[in-house]
Amino acid sequence: MLNKLSTMAYASFGVSSKALVFCRPCYGSVRDLPFSIRTPTIGHCGCVGAIAAPRNLVKPRKEESRDFSGARRSDKDKSIPWKKLDASEFGIQRSMIPDSTRMVLNKLRKKGFQVYLVGGCVRDLILDRIPKDFDVITSAELKEVRNVFPRCQIVGRRFPICHVYVDDIIIEVSSFSTSARTGKAPPKKNLRKPAGCNERDYIRWKNCLQRDFTVNGLMFDPSENVVYDYIGGVEDIRNSKVRTVSAAKLSFVEDNARILRAIRIAARLGFSLTKDVAISVKELSSSLLRLDPSRVRMEINYMLAYGSAEASLRLLWRFGLMELLLPIQASYFVSQGFRRRDERSNMLLSLFRNLDRLVAPDRPCHEFLWIGILAFHKALIDQPRDPIVVASFCLAIYSEISLSEAIVIARSNSKQHNSNFQELSSHEKDIVDSDSKLSQQVIHLAESIRSAARKMNDRDYLANAMSKYPQAPGSDMVFMSRPLVERVEKMFGSVRRKGYKERDEVTSLERRINYKSLALGDFHETRRVFARIVFDTIYPPT
Secondary structure: OHHHHHHHHHHHHOOOHHHOOOOOHHHOOHHHOOOOOOEEEEOOOOOEEEEOOOOOOOOOOOOOOEOOOOOEOOOOOOOOOOEEEEHHHHOOOHHHOOHHHHHHHHHHHHOOOOEEEEOHHHHHHHOOOOOOOOEEEEOOOHHHHHHHOOOEEEEOOOOOEEEEEEOOEEEEEEEHHHHHHHOOOOOOOOOOOOOOOOHHHHHHHHHHHOOOEHHHOEEEEOOOOEEEEOOOHHHHHHOOEEOEOOOHHHHHHHOOHHHHHHHHHHHHHOOEEOHHHHHHHHHOHHHHHHOOHHHHHHHHHHHHOOOOHHHHHHHHHHOOOHHHHOHHHHHHHHHOOOOOOOOOOOHHHHHHHHHHOOOEOOEOOOHHHHHHHHHHHHHHHHOOEOHHHHHHHHHHHHHOOOHHHHHHHHHOOOOOOOOOOOOEOOOOHHHHHOHHHHHHHHHHHHHHHHHHHHHOOOHHHHHOOOOOOOOOOOOOOOOOOHHHHHHHHHHHOOOOOOOOOOHHHHHHHHOOOOHHHHHHOOHHHHHHHHHHHHHHHHOOOO
16 A cells, blocks of 8 residues: 555656646747747756747737828837737737636627727737736726626725626726826826827827836737737837836836836746836835835735746846845845856755746646745755655645655655755764654654744844845845734644545545645645645656
8 A cells, every 4th residue: 555655646746748838937038939839948947848939929010100090100200109910910819818808808898888908918918928817998987897797896996996707707897097097107298199199099098108017008909809009018028128118217116016016027928127127126126115015925926826936036136126025035045155147046946946837827826835835945944854854744745644654655765856955964864764753853844844934924033034144135024924824834834643544545646736726725735736846846857
């Protein structure tokens, strides 16, 4: 029974090639991608994945510059940005839009309203990527939207939008009129209606000028199969650039969270920041400390839970933001001698690389998982462990067998661990040969993870995390709530010491990841995926 359990347990940790079906941001910019449907590529971090190459992104048909009346515009008159692009040039098809979103679009259109997809989803469709979500904007007032959909709720006070419920999916619908009234940017004196500009173009243009980044300022009309680009978003996509719509410094002062969104977009898409954006990110980094902790947690979750965690951590470190947001991890990077543009890897980056291989924008994990990974790694920083201790711990929480059974299986492991990680101590003969000592070490590791999780909620500890490096900026920001940390402690800080699983329960070890349960933070599913990530980091698949 144990032999079968051992074989199945190790097999269950292997990453199936089917998991590598979504593009990853760490493999270089889209303009460097070969023209194939799925191309295995090695990125700067050394990880291998399947990349969905943009269909015709690099050289679409050259569009003509026209004024708002549709007449060709001379090169001398470029005061009005105007691009009306055929969506088929980018390979965008209506079938790429989920049924739930299409239903919302069609219902509003049938009622006589203008309706478009807007923002990051249009950008991702152009790039042939899986959008995290699909946002809709319409000429209807929010109350009119609510009248169209029985299951609809207006949320938000400062920036109200509609949440339209389709089964268990929420579609966010905003209104042109609401956006115009609540725009963050001050009104521009010269924002008058240009000659030859029809009313619809003028409304779309004004809305795009309120967006954060040019690559997010695109609109797509599925009924006409047209992409509207008024602020150069397509050109920046071609050039793999993250550029603010207004001057970067002004944009970040208006909304400090845009600094984090710039990092998130660059990490996910493999883009680079324009010079003024990069400079402003560094100069205004301390303004992040004024953000509400819940807002910071949301942005960090977007970075780490949707498939671009490794690239996000690298960029947070490169631009000096990690010291402010994740000082414990920043201290680790400094102790490793990591340079700002270092292309090497380390154990923390390897853990999140393996997380990236299992999640995607439309298959995210709950924040419990990445917080658990941070706590686990911190526990190993504080006290390095023998690989067999880590293996026993992973097996115990993955299959929820007793600790004694997990130890028996771990002892049978013949795989070589990654010897490059300082967080793993060399084999200690007294621990390896003694079941009782090994068991105590595993229990102590679980306790250390609980302790590490508590430190991430300890303001004094965070404030002193970089105390060894007096030149580093100080930060005592706590964005993880106590209830959240307590849940993580319970999830990863315990192992079953006694008990035995039945034969029919053992077969569940080969099951696929239940992504719905993972996104909801299910206790058992999150533990299994956590153990799989840790095991594949310590014992890399051959």
